[in-house]
Amino acid sequence: MKQNYIFLVLTMTLISSLTMAQTDSKIIEDFKPSTVNQPGKEFPKVNSQGYARFRIEAPTADSVRVSLGLGGKGGTKLTKSADGAWTGTTGGPMDEGFHYYHINIDGGTFNDPGALNFYGSTRWESGIEIPAHDQDFYALKAVPHGNVQQILFPSKSTNTSRRAFVYTPPGYGKEQSKRYPVLYLQHGWGEDETAWSNQGHANLIMDNLIAEGKIKPFIIVMTYGMTNEIKFGGLRNFDVTAFQTVLVDELIPYIDANFQTIAKQSHRAMGGLSMGGMETKMVTLNKTDVFSQYALLSGGTYSSEDIKDKSKVKLIFLSCGSKERPDGVKNAVVTLKNAGFNAVSYVSEGTGHEFQTWRRSLKELAPLLFKE
């Protein structure tokens, strides 16, 4: 029903003008700056319905478009105002949560000067946040906060020092005898090791869950999945070896040597979103003595035939957005459970292949991990 409504609005917008859509009585004029704008920037704005409004200054440009808003490749076409700025509103409400976008100005691709940038699509893209009904779980609150540490670890196989980010929970380091389990968490294609903290708010999700007593604290390690050399369509030939070597032979020993970890298979999990899920599946099946808990977030499924030694797997978590293929995830979990696995599915309502699905997935996954 909502889909049909959006389609109607979009069609109207295409047939008539964007200005008409803007003055449509259905749009509530309670627009506020997106929460991921650059400091002091008023645009882009979002309203309580999920519409986004843009304003780009380029007085002598011929054409300014925003890559968001109509679903098709056209995006939202802005129109020139009397003051020389280009303005426009999306042709319909957008899904809750975070979206990447960019601006096309006279045939070139640029970022919106009003928005913060996030690494996606193999470039730093503009980001916009559509307020979600459940945004409280990743909000910055007055609770004890963990840290996100940038580490540079030696990698012989790639002959450089590589970067990773390590979330350590509140109070980490105060007692040297205290040891924590570790989740290795991967980004998707086009993204990098900054994604889970920047657009995913993994640290705030953890801080809030810990403050509410819903999870026992653990460490999260996020590094670059080396996915961006992979072109779409080339997945069948994807060789995970280079990444697996960095992760298992270089990063994990460094983490275990330098952080207060429980350096055991039973206390080590791996998860990933989208292509990071594909990597997670490959690495966990190759390295059954390294990880005991597996999570694929919009990143495929396991079948019971994939797993040779059931006793080594403590948890399989599969998730996706309701606008993806939730039946695939749900059916896979039913089959895994029937085969005797501790398997859990989660479907994020009203979201697609985007970060709101993955934020929610992390929130659902965290309490299931590292159960004694």
Next chain:
Amino acid sequence: MKQNYIFLVLTMTLISSLTMAQTDSKIIEDFKPSTVNQPGKEFPKVNSQGYARFRIEAPTADSVRVSLGLGGKGGTKLTKSADGAWTGTTGGPMDEGFHYYHINIDGGTFNDPGALNFYGSTRWESGIEIPAHDQDFYALKAVPHGNVQQILFPSKSTNTSRRAFVYTPPGYGKEQSKRYPVLYLQHGWGEDETAWSNQGHANLIMDNLIAEGKIKPFIIVMTYGMTNEIKFGGLRNFDVTAFQTVLVDELIPYIDANFQTIAKQSHRAMGGLSMGGMETKMVTLNKTDVFSQYALLSGGTYSSEDIKDKSKVKLIFLSCGSKERPDGVKNAVVTLKNAGFNAVSYVSEGTGHEFQTWRRSLKELAPLLFKE
């Protein structure tokens, strides 16, 4: 002499065409991608002489300029190539080191899609790196690396959790009994707490100095100086109280409670660049029992009359680029020494009010700090 040469080249470029400057036999065609480009991006490029070359795709734009290169407000005007891309080379070589810039397309301000972004001028700007003869001291090397931790500390005075970055040296945390001195290091106007790690490479400068045995390890804490509400020309009325409260009453106690610090005036230093230097001067003079070592990097000077109790000051470090006003810094240090202070001046050769001056200043400052 070099200045005159640049002026000549600039004049020639303005009178003739940019293409002529590009084919000038004086420009060596050994251009390579800037080291701070986005992954896989070929442009902007720099050559061994310090020229920068740009390429921006915007096929139907009327005008594309780069804010760098001619010194004046005109910047480098790009010309449209047959393939629809806009290209151009700076009218002369640029100073060694890091420069902020942006692109003007048809009257609007955007970033270069090829370059990484850095927070400066109160916005995320494009950055370019002109290879410096001494770039080795901030290079990523195969040495033990410290971490840069993002912390979120509670701030009652501003009613939020505020962000800071904490550099901890290699091996930090392995022995809980080991304690470190702390340098509180501030960015300049228009920048934020990301500047010293991102464009300053403070962490790599420290890692390399420690690996060479040139300094004893210490912690660096970098937070937002709340400077960006201050307009140019309004400095006389600048009130440091709000920032001083966050720094001294909120951040320092948090750091001392959560990190392995030596929580004493004798082992606490403060430094800052440009407006961060002005803040450093104000805070250190107000809080003589908090800091014992002061550093102003292109950020003014102290006079001996400023300091009421000489016994509380262990070091005064003043620096700037040779293209700023080095005599002011040198003369102030002579006067301070005559008055009995341990004062040191440093002038960065061939650089101005930019990050290369401040990288070098940190390298010179670090070995002087926290002497027993």
